[in-house]
Amino acid sequence: MKKLWETALTWRLVITLGCVIIIFWLSSECIVFYSRYISTQSIIRNELSLELSASVNDESNHYEQAERRIHTLSTLWASMKSEADLDVAVERTVFVPFSGAKPDPQQLKKAMQIVEIFGDENGSDHESTFVMLPKQGFVFFNPNSMSDVYLQKRMRILSQLANTPGTHGFHWGRPFWDVTNKLYVSVAEIQPDTGVMIGKNVEVWRMPMPNHELRNDISFAMLTYDGEWLPIATTDKAIPFEDFPAAHFPSCNEDVSVRIDDFYYVCKPFKGPPWSMVARYPQRAVASKSLDLLLGTLPSTVIMLFMLLVITFLVLKLQVGSPLQRIIAVIDRFKLLNLDYRLPDNRQDELGRIAKAYNKLLATIRSHYRTLEARVHKRTQELDEARKIAELMSRRKSEHIASISHEIRTPLNGVVGALSLLQRSTLTLQQRELIDTARFSTDYLLIIINDLLDFSHIEAGQLELSYESVSVLQVLDQVMLTIHLRAQEKDLALRVLVTDEVPAEMAMDRMRVQQILINLLGNAVKFTESGHISVLVARKGDMLAISIEDTGPGIAEDKQLDIFRPFVQVHMHNGGNGLGLTIASRLSNLMGGEILLQSELGKGSCFTLMLPLSDSLAVLEKLSGPFIAPKALHPQLRMWGIEPQEGEDSRLESPSLAYLPWRLWRILQAIIHNEELVEDVSAPLSLCPWSLKVLLVDDVSVNRDIVGRMLLELGHKVETAASGREALEHGRQAVYDLVLMDVRMPDMDGYETTRRWRDSDADVLDAEVPIIALTANAISGEGERAKAAGMSGYLPKPLSLEQLMAAIELAVSLQLARGAELMPNAQLQKPMLELVDNKLREELGATLLLFGERIGKAWEARESQELLEALHALKGCAGLAGMESVHLVCERLEGGIMKDAWPSRRDIDRLRELLKADGCDSMQ
Missing domain, CATH: 3.30.565.10 (Histidine kinase-like ATPase, C-terminal domain)
Incomplete structure (x- = not known):
């Protein structure tokens, strides 16, 4: 169907016209349906209103007749004298007195005779007459079927009747169900002078089934004029109480016809009691009747529409479809782009004009085709050249990013290495400040380079x-x-x-x-x-x-x-x-x-x-309990569940605890568990106990010179090679403990050199020697590439002494794991000063005594700068004299102070004990 719609113009026109006709017909039918609906609604409402009026009038006559009978009894009562005797035997009448009442015998006799005569005038046991004597009691027409419970119930209902508002002098009660399951209502008239109430029970309307075509859909309700809901006798036709729209229903003390939601309501008031009868019928019933009328004419209308569409199709196919097929047959010949064919243009109508326009278009296309083909060929060549240039620029950019790290970091390696060596030498204060400035500048330059490279990696998605x-x-x-x-x-x-x-x-x-x-x-x-x-x-x-x-x-x-x-x-x-x-x-x-x-x-x-x-x-582990702490720490302690108290605690006095949460947390844990806090003081740089034979491979002479000096400074032996091939020659002639291999070298790079070194056919004396890469490339994945080539690790340039010492420690652990024999580091075997001279020992003791006094005074005065200088001087003196334990303690205390960790008295005492152990009691 989709293909037919897309390829057949005649069918599209027929279907489109058919849809238009159907839409027009549906619109007209909707209008007709609406008109019929309104008319049907009016007819049904009028018919129902008439039938409901007739039924209400019949019931109203029944109620009015009851009012007339009661009025007749009331008139008879008023006209009779109290001592009058009607000579009636009282057999079916009973008097029910009020509690504590004293009845008037003559008035009671008169009431019982009247009730005996008129008590059951309709022949019904329950549509009976009653009389209420004020402050005496009730006189009932009481057949044997009445029980005491029923009489008590009737008395309660009738006692309330006198308090109900009167309508034309009559008081109507609420309908009630009697023991025979019939619905009754009490109506009475009260003597204005004596207060005697005379009334009777009247059966409530047994709703007749209206002679109406919607009788199965109609339901009823009975209301007071105030909208109060009353029961009805025919319960299966009653409107459910919860479905009645009481809040939206108008006052019904006169004829009302209204639609609420999906129902129509017709209301008629009774004559007599202040009630109204409501009839309800659903809106769908009206719509169903209107739809039945519409469906009656549907078959003939559909047949006529179908015939109209067939005729339209035949006319369009003859006048439009066939000429278009001939045009299409000619156009199909141009699939091979043969511009010599022409459409037949002998018609004078629209199709003929289309053919002439198409022929002119073919002529124009033929004249422009060759020009367009030449332009396309030229643009294709230009685009191909631009693509090649863009690909070349992209490759060059990637290569530049890869090489910029090496080109910049290589000279930085020499600068940082030289500065590291100078920092370990004996310098004046001014010289050390200049070196620190140069080191800071190189570090800042490295940060800028790293930022640029990180940005490039992020942009390229390589991070x-x-x-x-x-x-x-x-x-x-x-x-x-x-x-x-x-x-x-x-x-x-x-x-x-x-x-x-x-x-x-x-x-x-x-x-x-x-x-x-x-x-x-x-x-x-x-x-x-x-x-x-x-x-x-x-x-x-x-x-x-x-x-x-x-x-x-x-x-x-x-x-x-x-x-x-x-x-x-x-x-x-x-x-x-x-x-x-x-x-x-x-x-x-x-x-x-x-x-x-x-x-x-x-x-x-x-x-x-x-x-x-x-x-x-x-x-984090929950903390609790009171702590004495400086006020600056109180907000943090409260967040962790601690109740802080202002005061002094030497363990929490450091100002740095306000911004070092990990250190504060560990101190609190130590206090809670009554443990000694072990400070995380970075271990000082110390020489490796082993002296390694290192082969340094780098094509840049400056790097070989600087890194070589750094290795010599650390007590190791160094041999150098300027290329990968030269390194392999060294490996064939000697055994090394460590090979530091530059990654980027001409002729043969570090990766290829390592792979050949590891190859068993390379004739290298020790193919398993630790090889650590030296790389200036800051591209991610450098460590994985080094590992894949067989290297033991890699060091990024610029290289610091700390990084170099860490690499040496790695090489030592690998060699010891292999069972290799290493030479001890000669620089650690003896102190720089031999203390065999007594005079020298005395001078050293005096010097240490001065330093000890300085340290003690500075610690007592909490002068951090003075304490730092004294510890630094004592550390240097101890190092020259070979006092390794004193040297290490001074170094640890110095590092702690620089990190805002003030030494404790225990630390000072420990230093005193070490000085005593070395024969110097300078702290006493």
């Missing part, structure tokens, strides 16, 4: 993340220790707060998270001249939020989005390359998080790093 389980508090401490000195130089207050919901550990890329936080905190320190920098770490749902707030100049609202763009700086004179925040933002996105910014110009900024948390993370 890889390395996740591991990391202590959140330790990461915070490491970051704060990186920036706290710069903050202290500007006299900025640092504070870190960690809520108790923060997990103890979480999966993250430690290096990248530290990179982000150092960048954010570094910017805060850089742009904040006074005030404070606060860090708040909290858990927000399934995210870890690290907020960094400062009191800096703030960022204008129109600049807040720009700062995350590459190479954009809001403050142009504060240094930097404009990549830090860009890299931080993109790194957070790679980790599934984001960086949020809130800033107000002139008041400060707040950067929030959001990181996703994995499931089942252990939270």
Whole structure:
């Protein structure tokens, strides 16, 4: 059907016209249906209203007749004298007195005779007459079927009847069900002078089935004029109480006809009681009757429509379809782009004009075809050349990114190595400051290079993340220790707060998270001249939020989005390359998080790093109990469940605890468990106890010279090679303990050299020697490539003494595991001073005594700078004299003070004991 619709114009026209005709017919039928619906509705409502009026009038006559009979009895009562005797035997009448009543015998006799005569005038046991004598009781027509319970019930109902409002002098009660399950209502008239109430029970309307075509759908309800719901006798035709729209139903004390929701309601009031009868019939009944009328004419209409469509199809096919088929047959011949064929254009109508226009179009196409073909060929050649140029530029860019690291880091390696060697030599204070400045400048240059390379890697999608389980508090401490000195130089207050919901550990890329936080905190320190920098770490749902707030100049609202763009700086004179925040933002996105910014110009900024948390993370151990601590630590202690008390505790006095949460946590744990805190003081650089024979392979002579000197400084023997082939020759002639192999070398690179070294056919004397790569490439995956080539590890350039010593320790462990024999390091075998001269020993003792006094005074006065200088001098003196234990203790205390860990009295006592052990009682 779809194919026929798409390919046959005649069918489309016929179907379209058919749809239009059907829509028009349906519209007209809808109008007719609506008209019939309105008319049917009016007819049904009028018919029902008439039938309901007739039934209500019949029932009203029944009620009015009851009122007339009661009025006749009331008149008879009024006309009779109290002592009158009707000479009637009272057999079926009973008097039920009120409690404590004293009846009037003559009045009672008169009432009982009247009830005996008129009590059952209709022959019904329950449509009976009654009389109420005020303050005496009731006189009932009481056949044997009446029980005492029923009489008591009737008395309660009739006692309330006197209090109901009167209608034309008559009081109507509520309908009630009697013991025969018939519905009755009590009506009475009260004598105005005596208060005697004369009445009777009247059977309520047994609703006749209206002679109406919707009789099966009609239901009824009976209401008072006030809208009160009354029972009806025919319960199966009653409107359910819960379905009656009492809130929307109008007053029914006169004729009413209304539609509410899906029903029509007709209301007629009774004559006599203040009631109305409501008849309801559904709207669907009216619609069904109207639809029946419509369906009666449907078959003939459908047949006529079908015949009309057939005739339309035949006419269109003859006048349009056949000529179009002939045109299509001609056009199909041009599938091979033969422009010599023409359409027949002998017709004068629209189809003929189409054929003439098409023939002209063919002529125009033929004239432009050759020109277009030539242009397309030329553009194709240009696009192909542009594509080749773009691919070439892309390759060159990738090669440039790969080589820029090597080209820049190679000279930096020489600079950093030379500076490291100078720092280990004897220097004046001015010379050391100059070297520190040069080292800081090289480190800053390396940061800029790393930022550029990280940005390139992120842009190229080459950055890889390395996740591991990391202590959140330790990461915070490491970051704060990186920036706290710069903050202290500007006299900025640092504070870190960690809520108790923060997990103890979480999966993250430690290096990248530290990179982000150092960048954010570094910017805060850089742009904040006074005030404070606060860090708040909290858990927000399934995210870890690290907020960094400062009191800096703030960022204008129109600049807040720009700062995350590459190479954009809001403050142009504060240094930097404009990549830090860009890299931080993109790194957070790679980790599934984001960086949020809130800033107000002139008041400060707040950067929030959001990181996703994995499931089942252990939270920090709950702490409790009172602690005496400085006031600055109280907010953090309260967050961890501790009740802080202001006071002094030497273990919590360090100001750095306000921004080092991991150190604070460990101190609190030690206090709670009554344990001694072991400080995490970085081990000082110490020479390897083994002297290795190292082969250094590098094509750059400066690198061979600098790294060689660094190895010699550490007590190792060095041989060098300028190429891979030369290195293999060395390997065939000698056995080495370690090979340091540059990765990028001409002719044969370090990877290929290593593979050949490991090859059993290379005739190398020791094919299993540890080979560690020296690489200036800062591209991810360098470690995997080194491992794949058979190397034991890799060192990035520029190379520091610390990195070199770590590589040597790795080589030593690998060699010892192989069972290799290593030579001891001669530099560790003896002290630089031989203390055999008594005079020299005395001078040394006096010097140590002076240093001991300086240390004691500085410790008592808490002068950190003076204590640092004294410890540094004592450390140097002990090192020259071969006092290794004193040297190590001084070095540890010096490092602790530089990290804001003030030495305890136990530390000072320990130093005193060591000096005593070495024969120097200078601390006494």
